[in-house]
Amino acid sequence: xxxxxxxxxxxxxxxxxxxxxxxxxxxxxxxxxxxxxxxxxxxxxxxxxxxxxxxxxxxxxxxxxxxxxxxxxxxxxxxxxxxxxxxxxxxxxxxxxxxxxxxxxxxxxxxxxxxxxxxxxxxxxxxxxxxxxxxxxxxxxxxxxxxxxxxxxxxxxxxxxxxxxxxxxxxxxxxxxxxxxxxxxxxxxxxxxxxxxxxxxxxxxxxxxxxxxxxxxxxxxxxxxxxxxxxxxxxxxxxxxxxxxxxxxxxxxxxxxxxxxxxxxxxxxxxxxxxxxxxxxxxxxxxxxxxxxxxxxxxxxxxxxxxxxxxxxxxxxxxxxxxxxxxxxxxxxxxxxx
Numbered sequence: 001x002x003x004x005x006x007x008x009x010x011x012x013x014x015x016x017x018x019x020x021x022x023x024x025x026x027x028x029x030x031x032x033x034x035x036x037x038x039x040x041x042x043x044x045x046x047x048x049x050x051x052x053x054x055x056x057x058x059x060x061x062x063x064x065x066x067x068x069x070x071x072x073x074x075x076x077x078x079x080x081x082x083x084x085x086x087x088x089x090x091x092x093x094x095x096x097x098x099x100x101x102x103x104x105x106x107x108x109x110x111x112x113x114x115x116x117x118x119x120x121x122x123x124x125x126x127x128x129x130x131x132x133x134x135x136x137x138x139x140x141x142x143x144x145x146x147x148x149x150x151x152x153x154x155x156x157x158x159x160x161x162x163x164x165x166x167x168x169x170x171x172x173x174x175x176x177x178x179x180x181x182x183x184x185x186x187x188x189x190x191x192x193x194x195x196x197x198x199x200x201x202x203x204x205x206x207x208x209x210x211x212x213x214x215x216x217x218x219x220x221x222x223x224x225x226x227x228x229x230x231x232x233x234x235x236x237x238x239x240x241x242x243x244x245x246x247x248x249x250x251x252x253x254x255x256x257x258x259x260x261x262x263x264x265x266x267x268x269x270x271x272x273x274x275x276x277x278x279x280x281x282x283x284x285x286x287x288x289x290x291x292x293x294x295x296x297x298x299x300x301x302x303x304x305x306x307x308x309x310x311x312x313x314x315x316x317x318x319x320x321x322x323x324x325x326x327x328x329x330x331x332x333x334x335x336x337x338x
Contacts, residue, residue: 032294033287035069035097041286042096043279045075046084046104047203051255051331052230052275056126058338059279060100067287072096079203081105088112098122098286100279105171106130122289122309126282127273128173136289137311139282141273141318143174147181149320150250150271151190154224157248157268160190162223165197165215167208167232178228178252196222201232208235216243227251230258230270237266254321256331263326270321272329278316285311
């Protein structure tokens with residue numbers, strides 16, 4: 001045993017010595033973490049005009065620029081799975097080295113993702129996933145942790161025996177998890193909390209307005225709302241204001257409109273993924289997925305033939321936005337510094 005330990009220590013000393021003798025200049029000169037001429041990467045999304053993507057793409061571009069790569073923004077302006085898949089197909093024709101993809105729905109993207117991988121184009125998913133596909137990595141905030149945080153904040157503010165409701169966006173994995181996890185957490189940890197409304201509004205402001213208006217009529221004691229995205233939160237707050245009710249609103253993500261409502265005290269808080277980190281780490285994982293020759297992990301990838309860049313989940317973290325720190329999340333101010 002002592003001989004083995006001595007050999008291990010010797011090998012470690014040799015490795016450390018080699019690393020220390022490798023100067024910064026030579027490391028820079030020999031670095032392979034850089035793009036070749038003409039190499040480019042795409043970020044593909046649905047509802048491409050949504051402000052959520054702006055900081056994500058800025059992080060994506062920042063990492064790309066640092067590595068001498070070109071970053072391209074793509075997707076569809078519509079909330080339509082068929083159109084997003086069509087935009088993804090158009091991206092494939094242009095032969096990027098890799099694609100950072102936010103799939104609107106998981107299963108319809110299995111075949112397109114697998115076909116991209118088969119043609120040599122790396123695919124990383126972010127914010128929403130297609131877990132049954134061959135994508136090499138998934139970057140997101142921890143939706144279970146977000147739901148737990150939201151549930152505890154609601155109970156802290158309205159008590160543990162109040163009525164609450166949720167809006168949802170069925171079919172988008174991260175939104176589904178944010179809702180189901182919060183309901184399950186309430187049932188297990190705060191059984192006196194009563195779920196009195198659950199309505200699919202699909203990120204539609206008008207649908208959310210109508211849904212919450214109906215909930216308020218049917219449930220005059222409604223104390224809190226949990227919403228997994230910001231578009232529906234915009235409609236919800238309008239309905240609450242019109243009804244002149246006092247309802248605690250907590251939602252995920254952020255838009256300029258919901259940020260203003262947070263500043264005004266109309267929305268209690270937002271739980272917002274670290275978007276810039278999501279884009280930055282998303283690019284790095286996509287780059288590594290497209291350059292598997294840079295990775296030699298201690299596993300069986302050579303025998304099985306799979307891409308050694310396999311990361312089931314990377315947590316980009318989340319921030320809590322309240323009236324106290326809302327100014328730090330002003331998108332116009334952020335972009336003015338780019």
